[in-house]
Amino acid sequence: MKHIITKILVSAVVVLAGCTGLDEEQFGSLSPATYYRTEEEALSSVVGVYQQLSGVADIGDPFRIAEFGTDEFLVPGRASGGWFDQNNIDIMLHQVKPDNATTSRAWKGIFQEIGTANAVLESLESSPNKANFPGVIAEARALRAYGYLYAMDFWGNVPIFTQARVDPQNLPTNNTRAEVFAFVEREMLQAVSVLPSAKNAKATYYPRLTKEAVYAALATLYLNAEVYTGSPKRTEALAMCDNVINAGVYSLETNVVDNFKATNEVNSKEIIFSFSINPTRNAGANQFMLYAQPALDKQRYNLPFTPANGYSTYREALDRYENADRRKSLLQYGPQTYANGQPLVDNRGVQLNLVPVRDYISAQDNEGYRVLKYVPEGVSWSGFNADNDLVLTRYADILLMKAEVLLRNGNAAAALPLVNQVRARSNASALTSLTLKNVEEERAREFIWEGQRRRDMIRFGSYFTETWTFKTTQTPTWRGIYPIPAEQITANPNLKQNPNY
Template identity: 70%
Template sequence: MKLSNKILYALLLVFTISGCTKLDEEQFGRLSPANYYKTEQEALSSVLGIYQALQQVAHIGDPWRISEYGTDEFIVPGRASGGWFDQNNIDMMVHNVRPDNQAIGRAWKQIFQVIGTANAVIESLNSSPSAGNFKAVAAEAKALRAYGYFYAMDLWGNVPIATQARIDPANLPATNSRAEVFRFVEQELIAAAADLPSVTTVNRATYYPRLTREAIFTALATLYLNAEVYTGTAKWTEANAMCDNVIRTNAYTLEANTVDNFKATNEANSKEIIFAFSIDPSRTSGSNQFILYAQPALDQQRYGLPFAPANGYSTYQEALDRYETIDNRKKLIEYGPQTYLDGRPLVDARGVQLNLVAVKDYVSAQDNEGYRVLKYVPDGVKWAGSSADNDLVLTRYADILLTKAEALFRIGNTGDALTLVNQIRARSKASTLGTITIQEIENERAREFIWEGHRRRDMIRFGSFFNKTWTFKTTVDPVWKGIYPIPTEQLASNPKLKQNPNY
């Protein structure tokens, strides 16, 4: 079900009006701890604003896009027919990012809006006369803030840690090291897990989509999986332990088909989704615009859409080639001659069948260049203009299984790692592997999680971000390109920040 609590929808309007993006400004207007946070519902309504800010970071917003640009699964070429050309995007695609890149600058602001909003809410909750009753809600807010810092650390490495609602302009925060931010995120998530309810103790239909203890364990598993990149010290055993914390609940299992996670019915009844964002554009509660941005215009005819998609997001030949023909996941990539669902050729007004080919020119591509990923399918969607109501998925049980597989492989347990990878492959009717390699684990993650925001992080961890080439990315790179430069405008506004090396 969608997040339907009436008080949350009503108060959404308050946050839309009074929210802001600066850390040193009041976040929630005249609603003070003394006269407002008296009940759990009132406290929870403030946390809704953090969820909404994080949604923009994790999906569709600039932070999601810059986590996909520069990988071998995501390209947005300029079109010869006009539109989509953006030098900022092209620079990321070819690993030539400068501090004045506008997309990087927007992403920084969006991530720190999550952090700033969370700081204001946490301070208000802690100051409330009823603070003792809000322990779980405060843990929820701190976990969401930790998510914000995780993305900041992942993308920029060295960022300032600020936990106060208002920043003193005379005492701006200095840069913290990536290892320090890692420890902060780790400690905040561990503390939150102790205070949040387990999925086994709540009514999933009514509690969804809020964070559970298992959602925090999943975030910690991802944190530990990448610990060697972030801190120089591997934490494979810790990653495996966090996965086991989720697995032993017996609360999750794989859906029958991967695509089931991304349908309009992918909500509280899902057996696989661990953390998602509730989307209902008809009630101004979020927006899912994957189909708008990613599909070719003729998909309006194919799927009976109320709008023509904008023909933007595309994927590479390298991504398509990772799938076997028998792999059901390959069916969600549109490539080659296109047909209606009944098999008839999908043709334009001239009677010419749409034939999607690999991108040949990322500056001036033809409209049929670029394979498309139908990530969120239109089945059963209730449209509000061009916005779908598919809930946006952040983490799911497949990630737990593949994270555990990788952690086990890296500590020498290849047998169990192989079993887990084959469990994922069996769901999609892919062939059964007889042996497992670290390259195959990377490839399986790429196949399973295409466009879910994992690929850049995975490629950096496996090394392929630097030592491999693909279409338009034709040279190997030094490892310092694994983090983005601190945006120019942030350096100008806070002289205590330090630019990342070599930028």
């Protein structure tokens, strides 16, 4: 899969704008009957589904709406021009409306992945050779279920649609969040029974879905079951975590930064599921450094481009870390220097000093702490595009999910060593006792800018009850899901808006 990067999609019609949009795109002229002779030929269609799902991990809108509205991510407008977007600010302030353009683009991205998976699955199932590649079919089903996991998380009551084409005379209607949960659970459980284990295929299979990758997704699904359905599924979440742990394949990297280097992909001990990136061959692009870093990082890291000085984090995120915590070194704040300690200065000789954002409408260029999520070490650049693979799930998440379940079940003694294992890796001091707030904050430290914070804050309740810079009031619980985009309801009157929107 790492080297299969050219999308050879079959002559299926792909629904591009989700199950309410009717735009169509034609890929090639080969039919399933004549094309799918081997597993590799079948896999070439599934590559496109992987690439579309990667929007939940890269700088695309699905990632943005997973991070905007949390206490670790903001994009202020700049006094020097650029970056101001009221749509993003409304998400940041928990004031999203149905006509929000950012959430609308995210909907299209998620449902394009689902629609493509539907088309690919229809073609695979139509092939007379489908019995020869059950694993590829299982992959496509799991990838579609992954898309629905995110759709359910963001919008709750979304339509379950599994056909390759929409009948304009019979447009889909909403399913309840609980129904979508059951669909995702069923699809993933059926897929995981077919997929190979990383015990047998880790090196040769990367970065395709394995049993353990789907177990990890199911652990996330079950951990959030009470939010999604009203009923907890902690026993199931614990079982999925143990499935990954007992595989004996994964462990923590010595340094958390190693997970985000371009040189640590196939051989990672910790990464469970990631997306292969190779911009030189039009197979995705990692643009974290382009969007997040200050302009002077061009000279600090000898980059072939000038970063756009956009994405920032809050003081609240920085203050979570102990000074000795190695993870804190990836946050850029205060006077900036080169690795050798020399001041990082502009062409006037003024040292860059990063301060908290004071004005989210018209911030100065040095306002906003930064997160160096994907490091430039070992990168092969294609313009401003890096080739660091995009990480979605890693072993630290399994350990902290298991710790949370154990703690919620009243077994703090078993949970504490798991949290301390993650902390010790980054030289954070060992905890002597454990509360749910400890677990939430540890997840925030460990997974900053990995698309997990909104989901975590909703599960722990802090999304609604806590305030932070610029977000100064409590949030009603109905804002735990976004409004279904107004343009989708206009296109499909069968859809009903989420409550209170």
